[in-house]
Amino acid sequence: MSNGNSTLLMSRVTFGRALRRLRQEVKHFTIADVATTLDCDVSLISRIETGKRVCSQQHFAQLMDLYEVPPDQRDELAELYAAARERRQPWWAAYNEVISAQYERFLGFEAAASTVHEYQVGIVPGLLQTEAYAQAVTGVGFASLGADQIEALVEVRSLRQRHCLHETGSPLECHYVIAQAALDFQVGGKRTHQEQLERLLEISTHPSVDLRVIPYEKGEQAAQISAFMVLQFSDEDVPDVAFGESVAGSLTMDDPRDLRRLHRLFRSLTDAALSPDESRDVIAHTRNRDS
Known part of the structure; x- marks a missing residue:
């Protein structure tokens, strides 16, 4: 490829x-x-x-x-x-004890993707999370795991950020739309919340990151749609693949009809969102208000 x-x-x-x-x-x-x-x-x-x-x-x-x-x-x-x-070992092979088969498959797709379109309602996208924020959300999402296992999953998230955005010559092209509520939820306490807002302001200037916020005034656009992401690949032989969230866990979608619908949804959400500059203003206002 x-x-x-x-x-x-x-x-x-x-x-x-x-x-x-x-x-x-x-x-x-x-x-x-x-x-x-x-x-x-x-x-x-x-x-x-x-x-x-x-x-x-x-x-x-x-x-x-x-x-x-x-x-x-x-x-x-x-x-x-x-x-x-070929028996190549990906970087996440060292974490096989805590990575599920579904998560391993996702990591494989993400590592090969050229573009991601992701929508989140209540949390910050994984590639934009600070370590403390990731620790807090992982601790809730995987409450049955031990502290060492949660720590390992947080390390995986940190390594995803490095490989996809920070330590690569061809960073993942990231298009994110988040509901304003994701900025207001105080995940991990006040200090972690502040650090996460600072990280968003910093990462939103990354040349490969387009981050947009849907304001509360457009709540009807954001509230009825659950989180999802669509991964695209530079190799035309590899079709898009999408991942959605449900009460039963993550869903993988590769049916062309589902993908067309999700692309339309993401365009609609992007249209409802503020511009990147306006979104940074909202993030900065939230940070200053809660400091």
């Missing part, structure tokens, strides 16, 4: 999409057709095509024959296949 932040997950996703195009657009096979030919479960083919699993060398050879892939294209796919099987 051309994206310098490419990960093993992205290699698998790209390889899987290439196989799906061959199946659907070239041979017009169903997943069931392929599974029957390879004498395997339908779920295996589905997981290979979505990047959740890499096929065996035997299945790779069988698929190349089944799809009648010409030699030059087969060589290209062989390179993708090799990249998808």
Whole structure:
């Protein structure tokens, strides 16, 4: 992949999409057709095509024959296949004991993304949080975990910030819209609240960060929509992926219809929000008022 932040997950996703195009657009096979030919479960083919699993060398050879892939294209796919099987350890591998499979998948997508569009109602986006703020929200969100486990998750959030924004030659392009309530909630106490507002004023001037606030006067625009983010990738072979919040936890969305709806929602929220300069004024006013 051309994206310098490419990960093993992205290699698998790209390889899987290439196989799906061959199946659907070239041979017009169903997943069931392929599974029957390879004498395997339908779920295996589905997981290979979505990047959740890499096929065996035997299945790779069988698929190349089944799809009648010409030699030059087969060589290209062989390179993708090799990249998808490479045993690279991402930076978050050291935290496997506290990272769920869902969170690990999210980290893989985030590490490979070029752009994020995120909306938050009551909290500050993760990549903009101070350590103390992250400690407070993580302690509530993962109350069943021990203190050392919570500390590890806070470290992961700090490392995300470093890798995505501060210690990279190609920082993530961040577009954030937050409700004004997120500025007023005193997370972690008064001092932590003040430090977080200072961080927002500082990070909002970062060349890769566009931060906008929906004021209370536009509350009807913000109050009925839960938090979500959409990740986009510079590699055109990798589709957008979205993550939403629910009482059951984080939801992953990759259906094109869902993504179109979320993009429309984000444009609407952006239109309702203040400009970046006006948003900084609101943040500064909140900081000064509560100091």
